[in-house]
Amino acid sequence: xxxxxxxxxxxxxxxxxxxxxxxxxxxxxxxxxxxxxxxxxxxxxxxxxxxxxxxxxxxxxxxxxxxxxxxxxxxxxxxxxxxxxxxxxxxxxxxxxxxxxxxxxxxxxxxxxxxxxxxxxxxxxxxxxxxxxxxxxxxxxxxxxxxxxxxxxxxxxxxxxxxxxxxxxxxxxxxxxxxxxxxxxxxxxxxxxxxxxxxxxxxxxxxxxxxxxxxxxxxxxxxxxxxxxxxxxxxxxxxxxxxxxxxxxxxxxxxxxxxxxxxxxxxxxxxxxxxxxxxxx
Numbered sequence: 001x002x003x004x005x006x007x008x009x010x011x012x013x014x015x016x017x018x019x020x021x022x023x024x025x026x027x028x029x030x031x032x033x034x035x036x037x038x039x040x041x042x043x044x045x046x047x048x049x050x051x052x053x054x055x056x057x058x059x060x061x062x063x064x065x066x067x068x069x070x071x072x073x074x075x076x077x078x079x080x081x082x083x084x085x086x087x088x089x090x091x092x093x094x095x096x097x098x099x100x101x102x103x104x105x106x107x108x109x110x111x112x113x114x115x116x117x118x119x120x121x122x123x124x125x126x127x128x129x130x131x132x133x134x135x136x137x138x139x140x141x142x143x144x145x146x147x148x149x150x151x152x153x154x155x156x157x158x159x160x161x162x163x164x165x166x167x168x169x170x171x172x173x174x175x176x177x178x179x180x181x182x183x184x185x186x187x188x189x190x191x192x193x194x195x196x197x198x199x200x201x202x203x204x205x206x207x208x209x210x211x212x213x214x215x216x217x218x219x220x221x222x223x224x225x226x227x228x229x230x231x232x233x234x235x236x237x238x239x240x241x242x243x244x245x246x247x248x249x250x251x252x253x254x255x256x257x258x259x260x261x262x263x264x265x266x267x268x269x270x271x272x273x274x275x276x277x278x279x280x281x
Contacts, residue, residue, distance in 0.1 A: 007225025020060025058092025116194025
């Protein structure tokens, strides 16, 4: 008899981590890896509700847009309402993902916003000059080596990058205005400056709909017997994860050999750490 008294199910999709980046122990969020779980979330329950939990400092604007678009496509197709809940941070691409929600909520201490575009790197031309290292690059196309970190920065390269950033920023802004139409109240110069805020300020500016936690909100919507069903993004144990790592390859024996790509993985991990650190996390 208890079986028939069980409450309705709300699928919960958790999107956590940098977007698009690949780190040694955990791949970044990308449509290729989350498309299946997104579809499962929209097919799991008869309730007209899907919950999405976001904890991301951002990353690839392309993957952010692709994931956002897929969630909205399925929401329209399945006629379901999407509720987004921000955890520690939903900034930059993380906030882009949050815009897939028909309603957006956050914890009082959540960091929200950073509606902007950033590119960062290192200038290593003086470093290699100091150690007598000669840089040899052969390319067809005068701009093929633009922004090469091993040569002095050229004004024309910076201008090209800024133009690209403006284009991407305008796309981001247009989607914020579309998804938060009639709710935005902050000055555009501040809203789209790349600044980020606590949940209270984000609510004042209309970037989120309120402060609430997932369980309380779902109980208010569907009753106290509602059940939250997590939709896993990936399966497999620790060994299977190591087998998929870009920096590890099967050796001729029983162990694993460290591949030359480990240096790239390390750089990716540092970049991902820098994304979180920018927001004090």
